[in-house]
Amino acid sequence: MRRITVFNSISLDGFFTDQKGDMSWAHKNDPQWNDFVAGNARGGSEGLFLFGRVTYQMMASWWPSEQAIQMMPEVANAMNNRPKVVFSRTLEEATWNNTRLVKDDMVGEVQKLKSESGEDIVIFGSGTIVSQLTQEGLIDEYQMVINPIVLGTGRTMFDGVKEKVPLRRTSERTFDNGNVFACYERAA
Secondary structure, three states, rough: OOOEEEEEEEOOOOOOOOOOOOOOOOOOHHHHHHHHHHHHHOOOOOEEEEEHHHHHHHHEEEOOOHHHHHHHHHHHHHHOOEEEEEEEEOOOOOOOEEEEOOOOOHHHHHHHHHHHOOOEEEEOOOOHHHHHHHHHOOOOOOEEEEEOOOOOOEEEOOOOOOOOOEEEEEEEEEOOOEEEEEEEEEEO
16 A cells, blocks of 8 residues: 655745745755755655646646756656646646646545555645645655744645644654754554
8 A cells, every 4th residue: 555645845834835825935955955855856766746736837837847957857857757646627638747637536536546556655735635635534644844934824734624633753854954854644
């Protein structure tokens, strides 16, 4: 059975986007951080990425670009070549390499994907998907990068979750740029 991991950056006050949907505050360009991100991208060549429409469109416009390939070649290679699923009722087509569009029954499709054999599944951004899958108990691990910034307002990944979800910390790491990487799994 595949595991589902969320990997997201959040502000110190818990938002993954600001009130305008911007995430540029989370992008840092320093060697220690870039090595960590590239190391994560190298982990397993067959992992599957899940996206909602907004995150998919943002990623599909950036990672195939020459600038992305030159700045972070290992991450760009993983993002451009691994299989991807985008969930959207409004998107007409998914043209990014190795992407399949699913228009309905997200929970059923994720349950099916999770039950298959293969490499693990990763969700980036995609707060609506994270919220729905958290509520259904389908996410196994939350990898959060806590950024040293307070946004004041914005959007959390957990808007709409109706019940408490107890978690336990499994690992953490601090970075010179002020980021703190923390991993959590559902508590038993």
